[in-house]
Amino acid sequence: MFTTLSLIASFALLPQAQQPTTILAPDAIIAEDGKLLEGYKVVVANGKIVEVSATPRTNGVEVKLNGILAPGFVDAFSQAGAERFITEQSAKVTPELRAADGVHLSDDAWQELAKHGVTTAHLVPDPTNVLSGSGALIATATEAGVAKIADATTVQIASLLSSSVSDRRVGPSSLAGALEVLQQSIADHGARALGHSPWFFVEDAAGARGVTSLMSDLKVTTAKFILLGDQGDYAGLFANQLVGLPAFGMGGLARRAEIWRRMAKANISVAFGTRMSSSEYGALRSSAMAWSRITRDPQGAFASITTNPAAMLSRNDIGRIARGSRADLVLWSAHPLDAQARVLATMIAGETVYRADVSTNN
Amino acid sequence: MIFSSLLITTTALLAQQSSQWAVDTVHLGDGQTMHNVLITINDGKITAVTQNADADDAQSVANAHMTPGLIDAYSYMGVDGATLEESRESTASLKLSNSLRFDAPAFGYASSEGVTSAYISPASMNVIGGLGCMVKTHGGQVASLFGDAGAAARLISDSAALKVTLGGDPSMGNHTGSGKWTTSYTARRPNTRMGTVWVVRREFYRALEYVELRDQGQVAYNADLEVLAAALSGDIQVRVQAREAHDVETALRLQEEFGWPRMLIEEATNAHKIAEMVAREHVPIVTGPAFDSSSRSIARGPSAAELAYAAEPGQICCEDYHAPGEEHVNESGKLELSEFALSLLPAVAPRYEAAPGLARGRRSEGSGSTPALPALLADASVKFAMGSAESHDSPLTESSLIYQARRAVRWGLDKDIALSLITSVPAQLCGYGDSLGQIKTGFDADLVLWSGDPLDPTSLPLVVIVDGQVVADNR
Numbered sequence: 001m002f003t004t005l006s007l008i009a010s011f012a013l014l015p016q017a018q019q020p021t022t023i024l025a026p027d028a029i030i031a032e033d034g035k036l037l038e039g040y041k042v043v044v045a046n047g048k049i050v051e052v053s054a055t056p057r058t059n060g061v062e063v064k065l066n067g068i069l070a071p072g073f074v075d076a077f078s079q080a081g082a083e084r085f086i087t088e089q090s091a092k093v094t095p096e097l098r099a100a101d102g103v104h105l106s107d108d109a110w111q112e113l114a115k116h117g118v119t120t121a122h123l124v125p126d127p128t129n130v131l132s133g134s135g136a137l138i139a140t141a142t143e144a145g146v147a148k149i150a151d152a153t154t155v156q157i158a159s160l161l162s163s164s165v166s167d168r169r170v171g172p173s174s175l176a177g178a179l180e181v182l183q184q185s186i187a188d189h190g191a192r193a194l195g196h197s198p199w200f201f202v203e204d205a206a207g208a209r210g211v212t213s214l215m216s217d218l219k220v221t222t223a224k225f226i227l228l229g230d231q232g233d234y235a236g237l238f239a240n241q242l243v244g245l246p247a248f249g250m251g252g253l254a255r256r257a258e259i260w261r262r263m264a265k266a267n268i269s270v271a272f273g274t275r276m277s278s279s280e281y282g283a284l285r286s287s288a289m290a291w292s293r294i295t296r297d298p299q300g301a302f303a304s305i306t307t308n309p310a311a312m313l314s315r316n317d318i319g320r321i322a323r324g325s326r327a328d329l330v331l332w333s334a335h336p337l338d339a340q341a342r343v344l345a346t347m348i349a350g351e352t353v354y355r356a357d358v359s360t361n362n
Numbered sequence: 363m364i365f366s367s368l369l370i371t372t373t374a375l376l377a378q379q380s381s382q383w384a385v386d387t388v389h390l391g392d393g394q395t396m397h398n399v400l401i402t403i404n405d406g407k408i409t410a411v412t413q414n415a416d417a418d419d420a421q422s423v424a425n426a427h428m429t430p431g432l433i434d435a436y437s438y439m440g441v442d443g444a445t446l447e448e449s450r451e452s453t454a455s456l457k458l459s460n461s462l463r464f465d466a467p468a469f470g471y472a473s474s475e476g477v478t479s480a481y482i483s484p485a486s487m488n489v490i491g492g493l494g495c496m497v498k499t500h501g502g503q504v505a506s507l508f509g510d511a512g513a514a515a516r517l518i519s520d521s522a523a524l525k526v527t528l529g530g531d532p533s534m535g536n537h538t539g540s541g542k543w544t545t546s547y548t549a550r551r552p553n554t555r556m557g558t559v560w561v562v563r564r565e566f567y568r569a570l571e572y573v574e575l576r577d578q579g580q581v582a583y584n585a586d587l588e589v590l591a592a593a594l595s596g597d598i599q600v601r602v603q604a605r606e607a608h609d610v611e612t613a614l615r616l617q618e619e620f621g622w623p624r625m626l627i628e629e630a631t632n633a634h635k636i637a638e639m640v641a642r643e644h645v646p647i648v649t650g651p652a653f654d655s656s657s658r659s660i661a662r663g664p665s666a667a668e669l670a671y672a673a674e675p676g677q678i679c680c681e682d683y684h685a686p687g688e689e690h691v692n693e694s695g696k697l698e699l700s701e702f703a704l705s706l707l708p709a710v711a712p713r714y715e716a717a718p719g720l721a722r723g724r725r726s727e728g729s730g731s732t733p734a735l736p737a738l739l740a741d742a743s744v745k746f747a748m749g750s751a752e753s754h755d756s757p758l759t760e761s762s763l764i765y766q767a768r769r770a771v772r773w774g775l776d777k778d779i780a781l782s783l784i785t786s787v788p789a790q791l792c793g794y795g796d797s798l799g800q801i802k803t804g805f806d807a808d809l810v811l812w813s814g815d816p817l818d819p820t821s822l823p824l825v826v827i828v829d830g831q832v833v834a835d836n837r
Binding site for chain 2: 172173174175176177179180183187204205206207208209210213214231232233234235236237259262263266
C-alpha cells in the first residue's frame with residue numbers, strides 16, 4: 001500500500017508543466033490480449049507511454065506499484081455529462097451538429113467515470129435525425145477536476161431507427177424514405193456529410209441491409225454499425241465484423257446471454273457503449289465481465305471496452321498499454337474483469353486524476 | 363461488405379452441390395412434357411437433361427412429376443411499412459430492395475410451395491412507387507442469429523422494374539385538407555383517380571424536359587428523373603398496376619403518350635372485358651390473385667390481427683377512451699359490441715394490416731372479377747403470366763401460386779398453358795427468359811418435385827431445389 005501512495009504522492013507533487021519521465025513498475029500490466037504480463041514496466045513522459053519493457057532503456061524515476069496496471073476503458077458511445085438532449089429537431093438532417101458543443105465538462109459524471117476506470121468517453125449526438133452530427137472524444141478527467149475535449153469532431157452519427165423515420169408529413173415516414181434522405185444529403189453535401197467513417201445506429205435487418213447496400217453503392221467501406229433493438233433478429237448480418245453494442249442492462253437476461261453467445265460464435269467483435277442502456281458508471285466493466293462469462297472469451301471481453309472502441313474510432317492511441325499511446329492508465333487491486341477488483345488510482349494523459357482513499361478502504 | 367461475403371458464401375455452397383434426379387414425368391416449363399428423364403445438376407445449374415438414361419445413384423420418387431421452380435411474377439413478399447415512403451407521391455428512384463425484409467416468413471411459405479423466384483413490387487400507395495426487385499426465395503444471408511442457414515431471400519436484381527399505380531390506391535384516404543388540417547398528413551395528394559394520372563403525366567413531362575436539358579449539359583443530376591428517363595428509353599420496364607378496365611385503358615393511353623417501350627400491366631382484374639384491345643396492343647399482363655370470391659379476406663381466412671381482436675375484444679372499442687381494465691359501456695349502460703358481432707368479425711373485416719397500402723382497393727375495384735380471367739385472356743391471345751400479390755404472406759396454402767394455377771385450370775385454362783404461366787412466361791416477362799423458368803441445360807437448377815401432376819389438387823411439393831440446393835424436403 002505504501003508504494004501506491006508513493007506513486008500518487010509523486011504525481012501530486014509534480015508541477016504539471018514539467019513532468020519528468022516516470023517508470024511505473026506494477027505487479028503486472030494487462031497486455032492487449034487481456035492477459036497479465038508480470039515484470040513489465042511502463043515508461044511515461046509528457047502524457048504518453050514511451051516504452052513498455054521488462055528492462056526499460058529510458059531513464060527516469062521508478063515507482064513501484066502494488067496492483068495491476070490496465071489501460072483506461074473507452075466508452076464507445078456515451079451520453080454522460082452532457083445536455084439532456086444532444087439533438088436538434090428542427091431539421092431532418094443535422095450533419096453540422098457537434099456533440100462537443102453540448103458537453104458539460106464540469107459535470108460530476110466525468111469524475112465518476114474516471115473513478116470507475118473509464119478514461120475516454122465518446123459522446124455522441126442522439127440518433128434522432130437521419131444524420132445527427134458528429135461525436136466528441138472526451139478525456140473524462142484532468143488534475144483540474146474537469147473533463148477535457150480530446151477530439152471535437154470524431155465521426156458522423158447516422159440513424160436508421162424507427163423513431164427517426166416516423167414523420168409522415170415532411171418525411172421520412174419510413175426506412176425507405178430515411179435511406180433516401182441519407183442519399184440526398186450525400187448528394188447535397190458530398191462525402192463530407194458522412195465524414196471519414198460514419199457510424200450508423202440500426203435496430204433491424206432491413207435498416208442494416210439498406211445502409212450496407214447504400215454504402216456499397218457509394219464505395220464507402222469504413223462505415224460502422226451500432227446494433228440496438230433485438231440483435232438476435234439481425235446480428236447474423238455482421239459475422240466477422242466489429243460492431244458497437246449497448247452495455248449490459250438487466251432486461252431479457254436469458255435471451256441476451258444466448259444472443260451474445262451466438263454473436264461470439266459468428267466471430268462478431270463488439271465495442272460496448274453506455275448510451276441507450278445503463279447509466280451506471282460501472283456499466284462498461286460489468287458488460288465486459290458478462291461478455292467474458294457468457295462467451296468464455298475474456299480476451300474479446302477486455303477488447304470490448306479497450307481496443308475495440310478505439311478501433312471503431314480508428315484510433316490506436318487509446319485503449320492499450322503500448323508505446324505511443326496516451327498515458328491513460330488505471331491501477332486496479334486485481335484483474336479488472338475480476339468481480340472483486342477495484343480502482344486504486346487513475347491516470348489520464350500522464351496526470352493522476354483520481355486516487356482511492358485508502359484509509360476508508362473505499 | 364455484407365453482399366461481398368454473401369457472394370462468397372453462396373459460391374462456397376454451390377461448389378459442393380452435384381446431384382442427379384431420375385423423374386417419371388418432367389414438365390419442362392415451355393409447355394412440353396417428357397417422360398423417364400435424368401436431370402443432372404452441377405454448381406447450381408442444370409448440366410444435362412437426358413431421356414431414358416440410367417444412373418445408379420440418381421434420386422427418385424415413384425410416379426413423381428418435376429417442374430421448374432415456380433416464378434411469382436407479381437408479389438409483395440417482405441414489403442411492409444418500412445418500404446413505403448408516404449411523404450411524397452412519386453418516389454421513382456427509391457429501391458425497394460434497400461428496405462425489403464429479406465427474412466420475412468413469406469419467402470419460406472412461398473419456397474415450400476414451390477416458388478423459387480419472385481418479382482417483388484413496391485407498394486401501391488404512391489403514384490410512382492419506385493424500383494421493384496427480383497429475388498430467389500432462398501439462399502440469402504440470414505439476419506437472425508437463431509435462423510437456419512440460407513432461409514432468407516437472395517437479391518438478384520435491385521432495379522427490375524418501375525412501379526406506377528393507377529386506380530384508387532394512391533388516392534385512397536387522401537384529401538386536400540381544410541382549415542387547421544392543411545398541413546396535416548391527411549392533406550396528402552392526389553385525392554382522385556384523375557389526380558393520380560395527372561401526377562404520372564407531370565412527372566414524365568418533367569423527365570422529358572430533364573432529358574433534353576441533360577443532353578445539353580444544363581441541369582444537375584436528379585435521381586428520380588434519371589429513373590423516369592430510363593423508363594422512357596426502355597432501359598427499364600414500366601409496370602402499371604391497373605385493376606378496372608378503364609384503368610387498363612388509361613395505361614394504354616399513357617403508353618401511347620410517352621411511348622414507354624416496355625410496359626407491363628399488373629393485376630388487370632377486369633381486363634377480360636377489354637381483352638381484345640389489350641391483345642391488339644401487345645401489352646403483357648401479370649394477373650393478380652384471382653379467387654372464387656372477390657373478397658380476399660374470406661379466401662385467405664382471418665389474419666393474425668383479426669384473431670387477436672376476437673380474442674381480446676377490448677382492443678376494438680375501448681383503447682382510445684378508457685383506461686385498460688375500465689368497463690366500456692355506452693349511455694344506455696350496455697356493452698357496445700355484442701359477442702355476436704365479434705364472432706362475425708374475423709369473417710368480415712378486411713385485412714389490410716399486412717402492409718399498409720398494398721391491397722387497398724382490391725375489394726372495391728374487383729367487383730367484376732372472375733376466376734376465369736386467365737382462361738379468358740388466353741382465349742384472346744393476350745400475353746400474360748400469373749402472380750400471387752400478398753398471397754404468400756399467409757401460411758394458408760390455398761392462396762399460393764400453384765393454387766392460383768389450379769384454380770385457373772378449374773375455370774377453363776389449358777393445363778400446359780397454366781404451368782407455363784408460372785414458369786417460363788413470367789421468367790421472360792421479368793427479363794430472365796434465358797436462365798429461369800425452364801428445365802433446360804444451362805438454366806439455374808431451380809426445380810420442384812411433386813407427388814403427382816402439379817395441377818392436381820392432391821399433389822404436394824415433395825422436394826424444392828433452389829440453385830441446386832434442396833431447401834424443402836417432404837419425401
